[in-house]
Amino acid sequence: LYLFDRPGEPIFTGKGDDNVTLEVPTEYLTERYKPLASDIQKRFPGDRTIRVNKLNTIPDMSVPLGLSRDSPFSVFNPNHSTMASKLIEIFMAAKNVEELISLAAYCHDRINKYMYVYALSVAVLHRQDTRGVDLLSHAEMFPCLYVDSSVFSRAMEETVVVQAGSRTPIEIPFDYTSNNLDIEHRVSYFREDIGINLHHWHWHLVYPYRGPVDIVNKDRRGELFFYMHQQIIARYNMERLSNDMSRVTRLNDWRDPIPEAYFPKLDNVNANRVWPSRPSNSRFKNVDREKDLVVVDIDDLERWRNRIFDAIHSGYIVVNDPKNNDRMRLRVNDGINVLGNIVESSILSPNLIYYGSLHNEGHNVISYIHDPDNRYLENYGVMGEPATAMRDPIFYRWHAYIDDIFQEYKATLGGYSVQDLSFENVNVQSVEVSAVGIQRNELATFWQQSDVDLSRGLDFAPRGSVLARFTHLQHIPFTYKIAVENSGSQRNGTVRIFLGPKFDEAGLPLLFREQRKLFVELDKFSVSLKKGRNEFSRQSTESSVTIPHERTYRNLGSGSRPAENSAALPAFNFCGCGWPQNMLIPKGSPEGYQCQLFVMVSNAANDVVQSNGTAANGQQCTDAASYCGVLNSRYPDARNMGYPFDRVPRDGVATLQQFVTPNMTFQDVRIRFTNRTVAAVQRPAAAPTQTPAPTK
Ligand code: CUO
Structure with a gap:
């Protein structure tokens, strides 16, 4: 983990909040620092020292060394991705974790810092012996890729002038890239x-x-x-x-x-x-x-x-x-x-x-x-x-x-037939959403402020966290209630929940052939259907497309940092993939934007995938599986992705009403946006967060 901390600073400066110094062999220092080796070890003592082994031979790094340390790096660039691919191979070939650490320490001050973080992240994610190791948030390592540049000089001033602990967050203006003329x-x-x-x-x-x-x-x-x-x-x-x-x-x-x-x-x-x-x-x-x-x-x-x-x-x-x-x-x-x-x-x-x-x-x-x-x-x-x-x-x-x-x-491929869509003897009777303090079948959105820690992205600045405060969309968490009648024997079903717009730009009802492309997946989960009437509740926060707010932004505002063994913190590697929970539903409108909530229960016998996966230290990172798959495992749904909306309508179907079979239903819902901002909350380290409702 310390190898990811402050990738822009030389390896021998203190890493992590507990100020750990990585003691590297003199040969690993860059030419500039080799003559100063003994002085450097004295000047950056650290509260704790971790010694990095010296390797007898360093693999040929000439390809990844082709990009200078501070240049921009992108995997979309064929040259960069060829270089990174070589570096990944080198990291993957390390015989054990000690060797990987040593190689990474050698690369730290030599390889382009973005490529270094990328390749090391890929390796840590895919090596058997590093499964379950958390990565730091990319937005914390390289905030310059995620927030307005104007905050950095202000953050630098704050860290130099004000002691850690007394610093106030730097507010990122909400509208900083354009105005309503665009x-x-x-x-x-x-x-x-x-x-x-x-x-x-x-x-x-x-x-x-x-x-x-x-x-x-x-x-x-x-x-x-x-x-x-x-x-x-x-x-x-x-x-x-x-x-x-x-x-x-x-x-x-x-x-x-x-x-x-x-x-x-x-x-x-x-x-x-x-x-x-x-x-x-x-x-x-x-x-x-x-x-x-x-x-x-x-x-x-x-x-x-x-x-x-x-x-x-x-x-x-x-x-x-x-x-x-x-x-x-x-x-x-x-x-x-x-x-x-x-x-x-x-x-x-x-x-x-x-x-x-x-x-x-x-x-x-x-x-x-x-x-x-x-x-x-x-x-x-x-x-x-x-x-x-x-x-x-x-x-x-x-x-x-x-x-x-x-x-x-x-x-x-044509449309799905009625048989492709049906689930015999299963009848979805109703779906509704509810949230605390608002009408049934309404969803509520508003603005919220959150903090992101910039300190790792401020190279050579004094230690201790300094926060940037930004404003983002948020909604009140809600609950789905689904009623299903099963007139057959006990079976398992897959519940698929989607949300789509009801009207087009002209205010006319959308035809199914257009609407199907606009349905967004909100959730997918398995249920056991007993004979007779079944009622299921499901929280919006359990969604199979999102990761929790606190995982997107980690333990922000707490001032605490992952220690060497950070098992208590949310995993941020594969699990960092996932749509952010705060963006689960669109903003809607002050009048209440009209949508259609769709639910289908399909036959799990046709959806089941034999997993060949092994859990990563007990964490499967399954909670955003719809968009991200599952770590070390097959995609967990045998159906075509996007089913049942991935194909054109079958003959004779013009509307959603005509599309649905008895194992599906839909419900009109409105998303009401309130233009008010809920202040950032100081959160305890790694504690689950309750989203506050907007104040009246
Ligand atoms: Cu074009 Cu994700 O950006 O693929």
């Missing part, structure tokens, strides 16, 4: 939500598209790439509709100017990094940046797109395999998984040369739009990396386009 500003609270961006960083950490094959090749990873991002677009669209905006339009004409602009204001003074902006009406250009290994023409994107559509419509993929006539059928059961790997693309794509890398290179073309040939020596914009991409409105236009490709494929 209509996109209405949903900036969604795009710039720290928890949402952390989720996305974690997702791509858990599902890298390149690296050692056994790390990349996770169960149904291509399909999950489709589904998790499809759900982001559905959530964003519902958020937009609830703010009187239209649904996001696909970025499908790559020769036209792009009206959406983005000015990120994430500048990092420490690293002399100013994040490039994208003014309105920028255009795609051919990118020729040899040094970044990003050389891609708009023609390339178009060629890949056409070949992908050919595959979808012909039902065959071109592969390099003369034995099979050089083509492979896109099968119903795993076609979407193969297509996900092709489109993203991951190293599991069956033909990287032919289908290219449409999604990844799209991110790159957009992120270099301001300097496509590197003549101004500018780095990539926010779209160039997963920790920041979701801040930019263009992210959603690009992913709406990517999603459309997958929808085109799904349309070739």
Whole structure:
């Protein structure tokens, strides 16, 4: 854990709140510090010293050393991801934990700090001997990727002038990237939500598209790439509709100017990094940046797109395999998984040369739009990396386009038949939601403030926490009540809960073929159905898509830090992947935004997956399984991801009412937003948090 603390400072400075010094062999110090070795050990004594073993041989690090220590690093960049992949291999090859620690200590001051944290995180996550080790929050290690740059000099002043313990939080202004002249500003609270961006960083950490094959090749990873991002677009669209905006339009004409602009204001003074902006009406250009290994023409994107559509419509993929006539059928059961790997693309794509890398290179073309040939020596914009991409409105236009490709494929499969959807003798009679202090079938949203600790991201600042206070959306936790009649014998069912908008931009009821793409998953869980009437209650906080608020933001405000053995703290590794609980439902509107809550109980016998997994020290990290899968295990639902809304309607179905079979029901609900802000609460370390209701 200390190896993750303050990655921007040299290894020998005190780490962690308990000020531990890592005593490294002199040979591990960088050239600058080697002559000062003895002086350094005296000057940074630490309250406790951990000695790091010296390895007889250090593996060849020339590839990962190709990026300087402070440069920006992104896994979307082919050059960076090749380097990181090599470093992951090196960390994975360490014979035991001692050797891993020693290697990491050697790399700490030499390797690019973002790459170092990324590769070490991937290794810690996937090595047998480090399972269950918690990682620090990425937003704490690198707050410059998550919060407005203006807070850093104020935070520095606070840490220098005021003693730890008496410092006051630095407030991050709520509207810091734009104002209402830009209509996109209405949903900036969604795009710039720290928890949402952390989720996305974690997702791509858990599902890298390149690296050692056994790390990349996770169960149904291509399909999950489709589904998790499809759900982001559905959530964003519902958020937009609830703010009187239209649904996001696909970025499908790559020769036209792009009206959406983005000015990120994430500048990092420490690293002399100013994040490039994208003014309105920028255009795609051919990118020729040899040094970044990003050389891609708009023609390339178009060629890949056409070949992908050919595959979808012909039902065959071109592969390099003369034995099979050089083509492979896109099968119903795993076609979407193969297509996900092709489109993203991951190293599991069956033909990287032919289908290219449409999604990844799209991110790159957009992120270099301001300097496509590197003549101004500018780095990539926010779209160039997963920790920041979701801040930019263009992210959603690009992913709406990517999603459309997958929808085109799904349309070739036709609709689910009534039999595919039914569960014999099971009749879902009703669903309702309730929350303390509000009307039945209403949900309530408001603003809340929370704190994030910046101290690890302030290199060379005095020790002790300094908090930044930010404002985010929150809702009153609610309870679902579901009544199910089972006229057959005892069986197990899977309850699937979704929420979708009821009306389109024009205020007209949505047709099912559109509405199905807007349903967001709220929860999925198993139940045992006894014969007769069954009633189930379920808390919104138990959701299978979210992680708890305190895990997104960890034990903030407590001032306490994980000690060496931090088993008592919430795990933050694989478990850091998960939609933030505070963003479970959209903001709604002051009048009460009208939605439809949908519940289906499917036959668990058809959903069950034989797990091949082994729990990680008892923690399975199952609580955000819908979007993140389960650590070291197969995806826990045998159905297609998004079932029953992933396919087009069967013939004759125009409305949700016509779609439902007796094992489904739906209920109108309203989401009422109150424009008031609930103050940040000081929380005890790692204690579960109660969300306060807004005061009247
Ligand atoms: Cu997650 Cu494009 O894949 O950002």
